[in-house]
Amino acid sequence: MIKVSVMYPNSPAVRFDHDYYRDKHLPLIKSRMGAALKYYAIDKKLAEGASGVPAAYVAMCHLLCDSVEAYQSSYGPYAQEIRGDISNFTDQTPIVQISEVVVENSAKGEAEALHRHPGLLAKPTGQEDRRQPA
């Protein structure tokens, strides 16, 4: 599985309509990509101070597909239309990265991973919540 991460750089005077992004832009992408888009996720920077860490990105979305080919063939034909929608919610130009998903969800894949790599986890499942310094 691959993940296309679309990351909008933060700046002090950044314009970004998070409601439009959630309610219009991502549904637009979803409707155009169809079944090739397994699912998407949306992240929104926390207010400065709440996190204690300055945010590099004002918002991000992550598009999950089975392969680069599945992404390109489903997104490509609508790329111009989708990019044309960006000015409706921000003045930023996103950074796009395509990654291989090494672990999609550690909780979901735990039983499977243990089966494949029996020595991967140091502790038996029932003891995971214990926190002991090394």
Place this chain on the structure above:
Amino acid sequence: MIKVSVMYPNSPAVRFDHDYYRDKHLPLIKSRMGAALKYYAIDKKLAEGASGVPAAYVAMCHLLCDSVEAYQSSYGPYAQEIRGDISNFTDQTPIVQISEVVVENSAKGEAEALHRHPGLLAKPTGQEDRRQPA
């Protein structure tokens, strides 16, 4: 829910041991944070050319927690130990961003989102896979 994204900048001569990262570093974080870490995800940049997009980050992980407080109180006591492990797999210094999770998984939350915002999706569920230019 919040997401702590740890992003390791890419560079032509970057050193990054993806196996160590998956098999040792993330399990270390998980064992220290305990139940406060709901789950994590790992991304690895695709080889140049495979994606057609230059990778900004050689690898990323995302730590999912219920709140900033849950993250800080579970990660904080082990921050020095965890950071001390970084040199075992890379020479890069990561960028850390804490985000609010607006949509965790669009496929998972779809029924729920439709219930909350009936007008959110333009098409009924059964027609989602149709791709029609606007």
